[in-house]
Amino acid sequence: MSKPVEPARVSRKIGAIAESATLAVDAKAKALQAAGDRVIGFGAGEPDFPTPPHIVDAAVAAALDPKNHRYSPTSGLPELREAIAAKTARDSAYGVEAAQVLVTNGGKHAVYNTFQALLDPGDEVIVPAPYWTTYPEAIALADGKTVVLPTTEATGFQVTVDALDKARTKQTKALLFVSPSNPTGAVYSREAVEAIGRWAVAHGVWVITDEIYEHLTYDGHAFTSMPALVPELADTCVVLNGVAKTYAMTGWRVGWMIGPRDVISAATNLQSHSTSNVNNIAQRATLAALAGDLEAVAEMRDAFARRGKTMHAMLTRIPGVTCMEPQGAFYCFPNFEGVLNRMIGGVAVKDTLTLCEVLLDQAKVAIVPGEAFGAPGYARLSFALGDDDLGEGVERIATLLGG
Numbered sequence: 449m450s451k452p453v454e455p456a457r458v459s460r461k462i463g464a465i466a467e468s469a470t471l472a473v474d475a476k477a478k479a480l481q482a483a484g485d486r487v488i489g490f491g492a493g494e495p496d497f498p499t500p501p502h503i504v505d506a507a508v509a510a511a512l513d514p515k516n517h518r519y520s521p522t523s524g525l526p527e528l529r530e531a532i533a534a535k536t537a538r539d540s541a542y543g544v545e546a547a548q549v550l551v552t553n554g555g556k557h558a559v560y561n562t563f564q565a566l567l568d569p570g571d572e573v574i575v576p577a578p579y580w581t582t583y584p585e586a587i588a589l590a591d592g593k594t595v596v597l598p599t600t601e602a603t604g605f606q607v608t609v610d611a612l613d614k615a616r617t618k619q620t621k622a623l624l625f626v627s628p629s630n631p632t633g634a635v636y637s638r639e640a641v642e643a644i645g646r647w648a649v650a651h652g653v654w655v656i657t658d659e660i661y662e663h664l665t666y667d668g669h670a671f672t673s674m675p676a677l678v679p680e681l682a683d684t685c686v687v688l689n690g691v692a693k694t695y696a697m698t699g700w701r702v703g704w705m706i707g708p709r710d711v712i713s714a715a716t717n718l719q720s721h722s723t724s725n726v727n728n729i730a731q732r733a734t735l736a737a738l739a740g741d742l743e744a745v746a747e748m749r750d751a752f753a754r755r756g757k758t759m760h761a762m763l764t765r766i767p768g769v770t771c772m773e774p775q776g777a778f779y780c781f782p783n784f785e786g787v788l789n790r791m792i793g794g795v796a797v798k799d800t801l802t803l804c805e806v807l808l809d810q811a812k813v814a815i816v817p818g819e820a821f822g823a824p825g826y827a828r829l830s831f832a833l834g835d836d837d838l839g840e841g842v843e844r845i846a847t848l849l850g851g
């Protein structure tokens with residue numbers, strides 16, 4: 449007698465989600481560290497600086513105030529939504545009203561809410577690769593379809609209007625745009641941002657623009673906000689942002705989405721049944737962050753600019769490795785194709801997944817394989833870590849690769 453088929457325990461949709469590769473690499477590195485190994489972690493995308501003290505002080509005061517001990521509006525504290533609208537006008541020259549803002553549990557939650565609010569089954573989203581690992585998973589969770597648009601080092605990891613047009617079909621609902629980019633560090637020029645925005649308007653394609661690295665640009669490269677340059681886009685555009693990278697607040701979990709009122713109201717309804725309001729204390733800390741100046745991020749930017757140059761110079765000295773100089777964010781995204789298909793540390797290394805495993809096991813250096821970003825052959829190294837570790841870590845890579 450055949451055994452009865454057991455009903456699936458985990459749903460197909462959730463069962464298909466891959467663990468975040470960046471968090472997995474970071475977790476493995478931390479586990480090895482806890483076991484006594486001196487692992488150098490280039491995996492996590494977070495500033496190594498503490499959150500500025502005035503922001504922490506605001507949180508301490510907020511924790512002591514009973515008014516913050518209660519539920520608050522799902523969409524965010526009214527004064528914080530106002531502050532986000534004011535900050536967007538200040539930093540992006542994009543005028544929005546507080547009613548167009550939804551405060552979320554980090555930028556990642558804003559990504560999730562946005563796709564849930566916009567996509568119907570089968571809707572296509574054009575996602576330039578290399579892409580941040582979360583986008584395709586969030587699109588799949590909303591029953592959408594990711595249409596990957598590959599880019600390479602040779603074109604500065606940027607898409608063109610021509611390439612976008614080739615990727616467009618009747619099912620195209622949206623384009624995911626991120627500049628400065630995680631993982632490539634590419635920053636689009638003002639002209640390119642405007643051209644892409646105009647293309648989107650002309651074809652009725654929504655743009656979801658992730659502006660989380662807006663303040664981290666180097667060497668004359670500058671961030672520009674697409675809906676500010678192309679105001680006609682406002683009705684079909686969602687801006688994603690948060691405090692994680694600008695104020696060294698990754699652990700506080702505050703982000704936001706800005707969009708047309710109907711989309712924000714739909715996303716707020718969704719959030720009202722999932723997470724409700726974001727932690728009030730973190731929201732008050734965010735208020736202090738946004739009310740202050742950008743001095744702390746300017747200091748971090750100087751340090752990142754220096755470290756990015758050091759890392760880039762060291763990586764490009766390794767025979768077989770090429771790397772675009774980072775223009776923004778805090779990642780180098782070297783091409784390791786020239787060192788594949790040979791024995792490294794006694795292991796036959798055919799791809800960057802294996803290379804990253806060998807680097808972790810033998811050089812005790814954690815980097816994220818390009819496979820996680822839809823770009824095999826490459827890997828991502830964060831340069832948001834101290835100068836000494838950075839130098840030693842890249843040196844260890846060079847030694848293992850025989851550089």
Ligand SMILES: Cc1ncc(COP(=O)(O)O)c(C=O)c1O
Nearest residue numbers: 493554555556630660690692703
């Ligand atoms: C491109 C991009 N967008 C959004 C986020 C989300 O950041 P958080 O959820 O920490 O606010 C990240 C974090 O790594 C990111 O790299």
